[in-house]
Amino acid sequence: MTNSIPEIRDTDFMLVIGSNTSEAHPIIAMEMKQAVRRGAKLAVADPRAIWMSSIADWHLQIEAGSDVWLLNALAHVIIAEGLEDKEWIAENTEGFAAVKETVASYTPEKAEEVTGVPADMIREVARAYATTRKAGIYYTLGITEHTTGTDNVYALSNLVLMTGHLGGPSMGMNPLRGQNNVQGANDSGATPVFYPGYQWAKDEEVRAKFSAAWGVEQPDVPGLNLNEMMKKVGTQIKGMYLMGEDIVMSEPNVGRLEKALNDIEFMVVQDIFLNESCRYADVVLPAAAFAEKDGVFTNTDRRVQRVRKAIEPPGQARADWEIILDVMDRSGYENPPYEGIADIYAEMASLAPKFAGISHERIEDDGLQWPVHTMDAPSTIYLHKGGVLRGKGLFQAVEYRAPFEQADPEYPLVLSTGRTLYHYNAATQTRRVDGLTEKQPEAFIEIHPRTARVLSVDDGAMVDVVTRRGRVRCRAMVSRQVKRNTIWMPFHFAEARANLLTTDAGDAVTGTGEYKVCAARIEPVDDPDVRNVFPGSYQTPVELTAKQ
């Protein structure tokens, strides 16, 4: 996020796009509710009638995957009506002319045809956004989990740049990270393209710096991102080390991946539970849960906060960092003698200028929001104060591209996936909490009442959801939350894995899978007894059996 969570309550306009905030980020939704109560305007762009849309001034119920059309049309209106901040653009940005040219053809009327959002609503929202000073954009995976994810983000940032909604309180461009430490894992360099602190791995000088610091010549072969890695499992990738990650639950088009995993020569899984991926593991290492270890998490507003050990891990389980240190040690790499976790943070901070001013000691009571360049510098509450970071903000003209897979006669519906309030990702944790399983015991698929009627599907009946990649059985939930041509299911459930269905077509830049859109059909299930087949109660899904 360019801005901070506590600033939201003082904002005057919010565009929430591709974010089911009240379920995925409840506490941020609370801030938004408070802003609305104060009189802030709220525009929600989402294919589903999510809870937030019920308190919104505008619900832009777009066709899944048509985001670029909508965003370019908003830009079109802003420019056509002369609402852009010309002075700010001239001073702080580059490339506006190209965007102006591109969006010229994205008229609200044509946008209405593609996105399904009324042209007048697009105009109103564009005006409200452009003419409100404290106007922020908030988005999550609904924006990024597409083959056009990077385009979507560019189209959003064009809006921010042309209105100058940057560098002040309660505005900006605010991705809401899905997991507790997505930001922190990126910050730490757990990505093929960056060393810690967003220093490019392709930059020779950076590599030289880390070669010197770590005492090992750094490889100059570019790394694979997760999407590429998963596609090359069994071919290029012959050995894998998974730390706290259940790829068999969470990766798209997992059927193909599971076959490939059989061709892998060696795999380590390190986790707190036997997860689905353990079926392919040669070694399983028991790790400590968050309450059993020390360290830091960095939240979505760049806030580095302490994680503290409250209890001892069960049995012989150990903290992930202790395990990694042992593996490095035994593989012959000599780390400096760390006296504790604070020393490890200090090593990272010494190599990454953005965190140079952060230490465990400084965040003992309160977190710090990076960048913090020196030990006496304060938190950076919002970015780009007094001008865009690193010189000029770059406009990026983007054209609409259709999603990788579109509905056709054979697969006439658009399937989208997501999370619910009561569970979390692969749900290995939340499904072990009785009260939550009670509130939401099993997988379901949301189907519009009309679609359900056409297919003769009753509310609560079992159906098969079929895509080109797989078939999953779950319960139909007839609901007006979805549009007629769309179906939606949560991805938390091991016995009905949504990711058997999704495509692994990735974004060209980030490799993020297109979880949000694929073509599907619904097949009613006749068997009257079928209701008892999937009791939905949690069963430990993994046995200690042979590799499949």
Add this chain to the structure above:
Amino acid sequence: MSEQTLTINGVSIDHRPGETILEAARRLDIDIPTLCHDDRIEPVAACRICLVEVEGSRLMQPSCHSKTQPDMVITTESQRVSRNRQFSLSLHMADTVSDRTIAEDANPNRLFELADIHGTAGLWPHVDSPRQGRPMDVNRFIHFREDRCIGCALCTRYCDEIEGVTAITLAHRGALTTISTADELSLTDTTCELCGGCIAVCPTGAMTEKAALAYGKPEKELEKIRTTCNFCGVGCQLDLNVDRDANRIVKVTPPPPGTTVNDGNLCVKGRFANDFIHHKDRLTEPLVRDADGVLRPTSWDEALDRVVEGLQGVVTRHGPHSLGFVSSSRCTGEENYLFQKMSRAAFGTHNVHQCAAT
């Protein structure tokens, strides 16, 4: 800038339009006790404990609700003020459980804490208030103990104003006033999102955590460890309430409002989804797969050797870039740092990525 002022306990302070007496007093570090007030919620001036004297006004004024005026002269400590406080405390205490051990058997009890500081007007006979509970509410997280409720409505106001779902409401009148749901449904059958905010704001522990209640140790005997929630990216701060002797997390409570990014709030996951930590399915020993294809428990020593052998074997046969390292955004910053360092420095490949896609 207007240079208008007012006076609290003889000290002069600038007048800020719209500010309440309570807020102005806080700027002077003057503590006025409150019971039914929470900064996040609109004041209702129901508990009468925050009454203060204002010169020229015959009645005392509720400081949480009354706005300051220029030239006001306010007294927050006097015989009259303290007599009223003690009287109000006695009144509330007569309406709830008066045995302190019982009253503090689970959550802290603000009534007794205030009585410690300000005293009471004596213990009055118990008011017979047959409030209705919801014994049939089968939700697993939140329990309402009607005998402790003092009807301050902090819970319903929180649910309405902050959580925004209005799952619970005040029902009945007078001494019968109680907290209920529509049609007395179980919370899980209402709009309730199980955020637990109603527990956090309740001053007397009438709203309480079912599991912790069953566990049986009062909150004051638990140790609070401040940490960061491990679910979504908001990074809420929370306190793990730990029973040291049993090495057990008994419950999770939010830090006080106004102190952290979550302003005293938590969602159902941060507050209640912690059973998994003590779950019987937790991995407790390293496992290795033998030639027969079965995973068997082993020592750390063997497991770590197998890891290093296995990874180095792949490197020998296919080169370093045939390894893939996948880390988790659920692990700490330091762990992710070490993990990519292991990939790059110990095994020589940039094939390292966190799984942030979902």
